[in-house]
Amino acid sequence: MLKLEDMAKKIEEFKNEKEIFLEHIQKAGLRRTAQRDLILEIFLRTEEHLTSEDLYWLVQKEDPSVGHTTVYRTLKLLTEAGLAREVRFGDNKTYYEHHYNHEHHDHIICTECGKVVEFFSPEIESMQDAVAHKFGFIPTHHSLRLWGVCEDCQHKANESHPTMASGAQPRVRVKTIAGN
């Protein structure tokens, strides 16, 4: 696929997400504002897992008058609208990721280096629903996180002794093939 076509496709997607946002705004009796438009725009450009603070600084570059609180609230709003999803990896920060047009997935996190791998297991998903129903619940959502030592870190442990253990390593987002 050509790069131009990629970009065109992205623009199409963004339009859809913006429409969904406006629809949600209307249904909930909320108001469209310049801040919300800008925050959504910048959120859509960024495919990474990012925190409210991360997004705040990106927004800041384009409009320094926007406050932390508005970014925070808009991310909540996007989550309600189904465009974003909150995820936590155990470092006491809340990250947001795209939800619309992105397959649902769960995460495996390396306890040594913080690497995050995304996966999807239809089998686990359906068993979760079965368990919920078994206890009389109508399931709405779930959170599944696995922790372990990644392949790289297993090798590192064998080589050198001064293991870096758990410092403030950056979290890496690794694209993976879905399925189990």
Added chain:
Amino acid sequence: MLKLEDMAKKIEEFKNEKEIFLEHIQKAGLRRTAQRDLILEIFLRTEEHLTSEDLYWLVQKEDPSVGHTTVYRTLKLLTEAGLAREVRFGDNKTYYEHHYNHEHHDHIICTECGKVVEFFSPEIESMQDAVAHKFGFIPTHHSLRLWGVCEDCQHKANESHPTMASGAQPRVRVKTIAGN
């Protein structure tokens, strides 16, 4: 089983947990203190999901000189020792529950009333391990939480219209039969 026998069994269990704690303390080159003994004692008496703050107030009644921080740190220590486990239910609080002599379990949380049901699914557990290995990880631990609407709240929704939605309802711990 007689009540006396129950109590005797509990006391036995406590003794085991105290021994495990002391062993962990020794192995890690830590020190036994009056505060840690008291905090463990009171933690063991309480079967509920409780926060560091909750436990702090219980401790406070017996020794007002103990600080928040020590309770917080001792709970972390108990978690390391395998006696406690951290759990979160989405209300931005960290709860602790007994781990030793308590089967591992995950939680279903009602989005309407906050009720928490404990369950265990060996099938899901083994699939989690399979997924981890598939991506080259050696699994260490996991967190699985399901959310949904409980049976009671499904009925409530049908009866009266002014649904209480999500206020600050107390979390109820419901004992359940393990298995899937």
Added chain:
DNA sequence: CCGATTATTGAAACGGTTTTCATTAAAAGA
């Protein structure tokens, strides 16, 4: 038992998230 060493303690500071509140501005109607 005493002194040296070093883990532990509690207060206070810190960091990220969430709420509060006075002000601003979007939306709807006259």
Added chain:
DNA sequence: TCTTTTAATGAAAACCGTTTCAATAATCGG
């Protein structure tokens, strides 16, 4: 357009969880 209504905004405070740091106390060697 002008007015009225009421949601949205941003600063600051509140809230939990975690870290820092100086003072304290458990452990060990002599």
